[in-house]
Amino acid sequence: MDGCGVVNIPEEQRSIVACRQHMRTSVTKISxxxxxxxxxxxxxxxxxxxxxxxxxxxEHFNDSSRVIKxxxxxxxxxxxxxxxxxxxxxxxxxxxxKGRVLNLKFWTKPTTLTDEDGNEVELLEVAExxxxxxxxxxxxxxxxxxxxxxKVNGETLEQIDAENILTEMLEIKLDTLKE
Numbered sequence: 001m002d003g004c005g006v007v008n009i010p011e012e013q014r015s016i017v018a019c020r021q022h023m024r025t026s027v028t029k030i031s032x033x034x035x036x037x038x039x040x041x042x043x044x045x046x047x048x049x050x051x052x053x054x055x056x057x058x059e060h061f062n063d064s065s066r067v068i069k070x071x072x073x074x075x076x077x078x079x080x081x082x083x084x085x086x087x088x089x090x091x092x093x094x095x096x097x098k099g100r101v102l103n104l105k106f107w108t109k110p111t112t113l114t115d116e117d118g119n120e121v122e123l124l125e126v127a128e129x130x131x132x133x134x135x136x137x138x139x140x141x142x143x144x145x146x147x148x149x150x151k152v153n154g155e156t157l158e159q160i161d162a163e164n165i166l167t168e169m170l171e172i173k174l175d176t177l178k179e
Contacts, residue, residue, distance in 0.1 A: 049076065050138035051093040053106070056131040057082070062165055063132055065157035067150060077142045079104065082134050083152050084164040086127035095139055102147040103154055104137055130164050 057063075065083035072078070085091065085106060092109040095102065110122035152160060 046095050046097055046142045047140045048093055048095055048137060049140050050136070051091075051106075052136045053085075053089065053091055054134040056087055056089065057133060058131065060132045064165070065132070065152070065160050067157075068134070070144060072144050075140060077139045077144060079137045079139070079150070080134065081137075081150070081152070081157075082132055083157060084130040084160055085133050085135075087129040087131050088125045088127040089133070090125065091133075091135075093135075093137060095137065095142075097142070097147060100146070100148040101151055102142075102149070103151045104135070105153055106135065107153075132164075 060082065063082065066081065068080040068082060070077070070079050079102075081104070086108055088108060090108055090111065091106045093107075094105040096105065097103070108125060108127070110124045113121050113123055115121050150157075
């Protein structure tokens, strides 16, 4: 050992020590990369193979949102639920698994039109009302045991109902007062 606390290692052993240190950092880097890859694949492994929705279910006016069925067959999970969405329909969908919460997403997709000059134009219809729809999600690579709860667009079904059922009840009361 010299005066600075550094160990003098013979030349032939230096390359062995350096090789072991390099292997440790390489293994650490590879482990980190594999861990990130595993996390990414577990987060994004689920894909929607089919998404359908009903027309606006006016006969279910003021009903609560609810999961109607969850089935799994040969790697395909089907989730059917009834909840509120913009009256105009024309939905597209996505799915996200965060922890043990499955977030089913839907949004109004733009309608593509061609103007008189032949240019494609996207028109996004904005609805000022919500009504209840029946949604059917078919999701690949999702096991039922992977999630404990379901949210829709980041909200629980109870939160969605609280926003929509109260609104509908207020509209009914206001309409009856006008008469």
